[in-house]
Amino acid sequence: xxxxxxxxxxxxxxxxxxxxxxxxxxxxxxxxxxxxxxxxxxxxxxxxxxxxxxxxxxxxxxxxxxxxxxxxxxxxxxxxxxxxxxxxxxxxxxxxxxxxxxxxxxxxxxxxxxxxxxxxxxxxxxxxxxxxxxxxxxxxxxxxxxxxxxxxxxxxxxxxxxxxxxxxxxxxxxxxxxxxxxxxxxxxxxxxxxxxxxxxxxxxxxxxxxxxxxxxxxxxxxxxxxxxxxxxxxxxxxxxxxxxxxxxxxxxxxxxxxxxxxxxxxxxxxxxxxxxxxxxxxxxxxxxxxxxxxxxxxxx
DNA sequence: TTAGGGTTACAG
DNA sequence: CTGTAACCCTAA
Numbered sequence: 605x606x607x608x609x610x611x612x613x614x615x616x617x618x619x620x621x622x623x624x625x626x627x628x629x630x631x632x633x634x635x636x637x638x639x640x641x642x643x644x645x646x647x648x649x650x651x652x653x654x655x656x657x658x659x660x661x662x663x664x665x666x667x668x669x670x671x672x673x674x675x676x677x678x679x680x681x682x683x684x685x686x687x688x689x690x691x692x693x694x695x696x697x698x699x700x701x702x703x704x705x706x707x708x709x710x711x712x713x714x715x716x717x718x719x720x721x722x723x724x725x726x727x728x729x730x731x732x733x734x735x736x737x738x739x740x741x742x743x744x745x746x747x748x749x750x751x752x753x754x755x756x757x758x759x760x761x762x763x764x765x766x767x768x769x770x771x772x773x774x775x776x777x778x779x780x781x782x783x784x785x786x787x788x789x790x791x792x793x794x795x796x797x798x799x800x801x802x803x804x805x806x807x808x809x810x811x812x813x814x815x816x817x818x819x820x821x822x823x824x825x826x827x828x829x830x831x832x833x834x835x836x837x838x839x840x841x842x843x844x845x846x847x848x849x850x851x852x853x854x855x856x857x858x859x860x861x862x863x864x865x866x867x868x869x870x871x872x873x874x875x876x877x878x879x880x881x882x883x884x885x886x887x888x889x890x891x892x893x894x895x896x897x898x899x900x901x902x903x904x
Numbered sequence: 905t906t907a908g909g910g911t912t913a914c915a916g
Numbered sequence: 917c918t919g920t921a922a923c924c925c926t927a928a
Contacts, residue, residue, distance in 0.1 A: 609921075609922045610922065610923085611921080612921090651924085652923085655921085655922070655923075655924095
């Protein structure tokens with residue numbers, strides 16, 4: 605554990621962690637392309653980011669969960685008394701030394717969007733959940749414990765994370781984003797509507813009968829047609845406008861989720877509200893992402 | 905371009 | 917000598 609070759613500085617590590625929290629793990633090129641992070645990580649490549657993140661994850665993990673590493677491969681001698689449990693549940697996973705690193709005001713590129721009121725930016729839990737399910741690669745889906753474990757391992761764990769996650773999973777299931785079978789969650793088959801031509805607004809289309817415990821379906825702040833209309837408007841926006849709108853939607857969704865969490869007594873309505881807001885936010889982000897991927901390719 | 909496996913260099 | 921972190925190579 606010493607200081608071997610070109611040791612990463614604290615600034616670089618902080619930038620990496622902030623970038624992962626902000627953009628999500630895996631988008632190394634996006635993180636590197638960010639003007640804020642590129643200042644510190646200019647001499648680092650995307651591969652370096654990935655490797656560093658891997659090393660950090662492995663170190664923080666304590667290799668007690670589900671990692672092979674080369675250690676398991678190299679060390680073939682295992683004690684016959686106890687073999688490693690693939691689903692070791694350790695609820696006391698402290699993250700790195702610092703908890704929330706992302707204290708800087710989140711600024712969308714070119715989008716002069718000031719999100720006032722939000723204390724700290726919650727990383728899109730939706731994407732985290734989807735990422736967790738994707739990375740876990742469970743054929744039958746992943747249960748809440750596995751998802752929570754993954755997120756807690758890879759990112760940081762808020763104090764009331766479990767309640768947060770439960771509410772979020774419920775909301776995602778209600779909106780058809782996830783499919784819940786028994787106790788496992790799977791990603792809904794229609795998740796990509798890459799085409800902006802047809803107004804295929806899918807998530808609330810043909811399902812809702814699969815949800816086992818849908819208690820309330822009454823009035824929602826955002827109806828399906830309203831979301832569709834908003835997205836249709838967004839497609840005609842400029843990139844900056846779309847980015848701002850998407851960020852605003854995400855912020856509102858997060859705020860709604862926070863309110864839903866805090867109002868834990870009659871959280872049903874607030875939960876539905878947050879779910880609808882998140883559905884729109886997610887769709888907006890996907891639309892924005894498609895736009896950026898097809899149009900805004902800025903060569904480094 | 906990213907994820908993963910493997911190798912090298914350095915610290916204990 | 918062993919373990920760890922950076923580095924390197926390759927497949928998807």
